Amino acid sequence: MDRSEAKERIEELREEIEEHNYRYYVLDDPTITDREYDRLLRELEELEEEYPEFRTDISPTQRVGASPADEFESGEHRTPMLSLSNAFEEREITEFRDRVQRKLGTEDELTYIAEPKLDGLAIELIYENGELSEGLTRGDGRTGEVVTRNIKTIRSIPLKLRSDGGEVPSLLEVRGEVYMEKGSFQKMNERRAEEGKDLFANPRNAAAGSLRQLDPSVTAKRPLNAFFYDTGVVEGREFTTQEELLNYFPDIGLRVNPYAEKCQGIKEAKEVYSKLEKKREEIPYEIDGIVIKVNDFNLREELGAKTRSPRWAIAYKFPPERAKTRIKDIEVGVGRTGALTPVAKLEPVEIKGATISRASLHNQDEIDEKDVRIGDTVIIQRAGDVIPEVIKPITEERTGDEEKFQLPDHCPVCGEPVKRPEGDAIHRCVNISCPARIKEAIKHFGSKAAADIEGLGDKLVDKLVEEGLVESIADLYRLDRKEIANLERMGEKSAENLLNALEESKEISFSRLIYALGIRHVGEHLANVLSRNFADFEGLKEAKKEELTSINEIGPEVGDSIVNFLANDSNLKLIEQLDKVGVKYEREAREDEKILDGTRFVFTGQLDDYTRSEAEDLVERLGGRATSSVSSLTDYLVAGENPGSKYEEAQEEGTEIINEEQFKELIQH
Numbered sequence: 274m275d276r277s278e279a280k281e282r283i284e285e286l287r288e289e290i291e292e293h294n295y296r297y298y299v300l301d302d303p304t305i306t307d308r309e310y311d312r313l314l315r316e317l318e319e320l321e322e323e324y325p326e327f328r329t330d331i332s333p334t335q336r337v338g339a340s341p342a343d344e345f346e347s348g349e350h351r352t353p354m355l356s357l358s359n360a361f362e363e364r365e366i367t368e369f370r371d372r373v374q375r376k377l378g379t380e381d382e383l384t385y386i387a388e389p390k391l392d393g394l395a396i397e398l399i400y401e402n403g404e405l406s407e408g409l410t411r412g413d414g415r416t417g418e419v420v421t422r423n424i425k426t427i428r429s430i431p432l433k434l435r436s437d438g439g440e441v442p443s444l445l446e447v448r449g450e451v452y453m454e455k456g457s458f459q460k461m462n463e464r465r466a467e468e469g470k471d472l473f474a475n476p477r478n479a480a481a482g483s484l485r486q487l488d489p490s491v492t493a494k495r496p497l498n499a500f501f502y503d504t505g506v507v508e509g510r511e512f513t514t515q516e517e518l519l520n521y522f523p524d525i526g527l528r529v530n531p532y533a534e535k536c537q538g539i540k541e542a543k544e545v546y547s548k549l550e551k552k553r554e555e556i557p558y559e560i561d562g563i564v565i566k567v568n569d570f571n572l573r574e575e576l577g578a579k580t581r582s583p584r585w586a587i588a589y590k591f592p593p594e595r596a597k598t599r600i601k602d603i604e605v606g607v608g609r610t611g612a613l614t615p616v617a618k619l620e621p622v623e624i625k626g627a628t629i630s631r632a633s634l635h636n637q638d639e640i641d642e643k644d645v646r647i648g649d650t651v652i653i654q655r656a657g658d659v660i661p662e663v664i665k666p667i668t669e670e671r672t673g674d675e676e677k678f679q680l681p682d683h684c685p686v687c688g689e690p691v692k693r694p695e696g697d698a699i700h701r702c703v704n705i706s707c708p709a710r711i712k713e714a715i716k717h718f719g720s721k722a723a724a725d726i727e728g729l730g731d732k733l734v735d736k737l738v739e740e741g742l743v744e745s746i747a748d749l750y751r752l753d754r755k756e757i758a759n760l761e762r763m764g765e766k767s768a769e770n771l772l773n774a775l776e777e778s779k780e781i782s783f784s785r786l787i788y789a790l791g792i793r794h795v796g797e798h799l800a801n802v803l804s805r806n807f808a809d810f811e812g813l814k815e816a817k818k819e820e821l822t823s824i825n826e827i828g829p830e831v832g833d834s835i836v837n838f839l840a841n842d843s844n845l846k847l848i849e850q851l852d853k854v855g856v857k858y859e860r861e862a863r864e865d866e867k868i869l870d871g872t873r874f875v876f877t878g879q880l881d882d883y884t885r886s887e888a889e890d891l892v893e894r895l896g897g898r899a900t901s902s903v904s905s906l907t908d909y910l911v912a913g914e915n916p917g918s919k920y921e922e923a924q925e926e927g928t929e930i931i932n933e934e935q936f937k938e939l940i941q942h
């Protein structure tokens with residue numbers, strides 16, 4: 274290929290790649306597989322490498338993120354980015370309509386566009402002659418931060434506008450919202466927790482934190498996306514309605530929200546509100562209300578704006594997920610690991626249709642930091658399905674009768690001393706025969722992913738322990754039919770079923786049994802890892818911390834936890850007792866199957882025949898190692914559909930990249 278052919282091919286590739294981006298992100302209708310997409314991108318990268326003179330800022334290769342900056346420059350918005358006035362009640366929406374009509378001197382209902390109010394962060398992108406030249410955050414509305422390089426890493430944002438058949442505007446400032454999906458946010462936080470990093474409080478913070486990264490390669494790895502709903506200055510094109518704008522944006526490659534609706538009169542807008550409020554949970558990103566906008570731009574002009582917000586639009590917010598209530602008392606729960614958790618008992622209050630009467634206070638440090646006291650009026654918040662949290666006390670509403678709270682120095686259940694290990698935020702009851710701990714330990718033991726004892730519900734466990742029938746996990750297997758049948762709300766039939774379930778649970782895999790014991794920090798995955806590396810508890814008991822931590826996924830903290838657990842007499846006794854009552858565990862892999870022998874794999878994207886954890890388990894069962902991030906030690910990256918940033922990382926590291934077929938060949942499956 275000569276120079277001019279290369280140039281031609283480069284341009285062709287850029288166009289093709291952006292076309293596929295558009296199909297994938299805007300139309301949600303990809304025509305090639307991710308692998309094919311990556312092949313194109315790689316070819317482009319190689320050509321740009323070979324012919325650096327053809328590099329440009331708006332090449333799709335620039336989406337991986339440039340080098341870090343010291344600080345963001347600030348940039349002025351040519352026209353200010355206004356905010357919206359808020360309404361919380363239907364009456365206020367009627368008033369909005371009346372105001373608008375009065376100002377326009379009309380009795381006729383207008384046409385509105387109702388759109389979800391996206392809970393992300395507002396941005397402005399500037400396209401000059403169709404090319405993305407600048408991206409700005411909203412900032413204070415007049416001046417924002419220049420985040421162009423970060424914006425470019427968001428694949429759904431076109432670097433070059435498509436042509437809708439005609440000329441693209443010579444200048445187009447578009448405004449919209451960058452956000453992170455709820456699921457991606459959750460996953461990202463889980464990963465961060467594993468890595469011991471600070472968690473983001475909500476998807477909006479995560480999106481903002483990700484976009485405002487001085488190192489664009491960090492942004493590139495974050496699952497950000499964007500919707501567009503407004504313009505700033507436009508030259509070379511005229512829009513007359515919001516409807517026209519929303520129809521036009523996708524034609525030039527800009528995503529618009531699919532829930533936007535045209536409404537004839539305000540009543541229809543109110544209907545959109547009710548509809549979206551019901552749908553809210555199932556929408557994959559957070560919305561906190563709807564925005565009702567006058568459709569006609571001439572009318573908008575007539576209506577004008579107040580200092581901070583236009584008169585032609587209003588945000589109709591969903592009822593807050595936060596609520597104000599009073600802390601009646603603070604109770605202390607004791608968990609399986611002996612952790613003492615302060616829980617606020619609240620005057621019942623409703624959030625999003627659920628009555629909330631308890632909220633977590635996490636630990637003593639949290640209580641001290643927030644200065645939460647018994648009797649305080651507080652703001653609580655319910656985010657998604659998680660346990661509601663106390664956000665802060667309203668100190669202005671204190672009467673002086675509030676009481677500070679201190680976790681007890683003796684366990685509220687067993688009365689034994691409570692300890693707080695150095696460097697740990699958690700107070701713990703260290704008595705392993707504490708009834709509270711026993712209950713929780715038994716519940717965990719019987720849970721689905723552990724010994725899976727059907728019919729052993731929480732209430733029954735509480736009863737069994739309270740009645741003194743069960744003092745340890747092993748006692749479960751010593752229960753007799755009569756004892757169980759005599760319990761309140763049980764009977765012959767339930768007793769029989771429980772005994773059968775117990776009998777069945779005696780045959781258990783080694784990994785499930787390790788997990789069921791509830792060793793701190795040892796979840797299902799690590800239990801699996803341990804079961805692959807050790808033949809039995811004998812072997813595990815003999816393992817020194819160094820041996821444990823030499824296993825890739827086991828860090829020092831986990832290592833300590835395992836060693837401590839197995840150095841404890843009562844735990845050893847439990848393992849012995851379980852054996853005595855007939856719990857027999859079985860290892861899943863035999864030595865002779867270990868064909869992968871330490872080979873390290875990283876998976877990215879979706880596989881056809883396995884879930885991620887099935888594939889990882891398989892690797893480990895065959896003696897290999899599956900890790901979550903690519904490093905110089907990684908032997909293979911297995912790339913499925915929609916591979917993530919690991920793909921690029923593997924390319925950088927020079928790791929061998931294989932597909933699912935090749936993976937199957939390798940493991941001879």
Ligand code: IVH
Nearest residue numbers: 355356357388389390391394395502564583
């Ligand atoms: S229109 C002048 N539409 O709400 C009107 N804003 O309080 C410009 N927002 O900063 C905004 N979804 O971040 C508009 N569909 C939507 C929106 C939306 C979210 C945010 C935006 C803005 C804030 C105004």
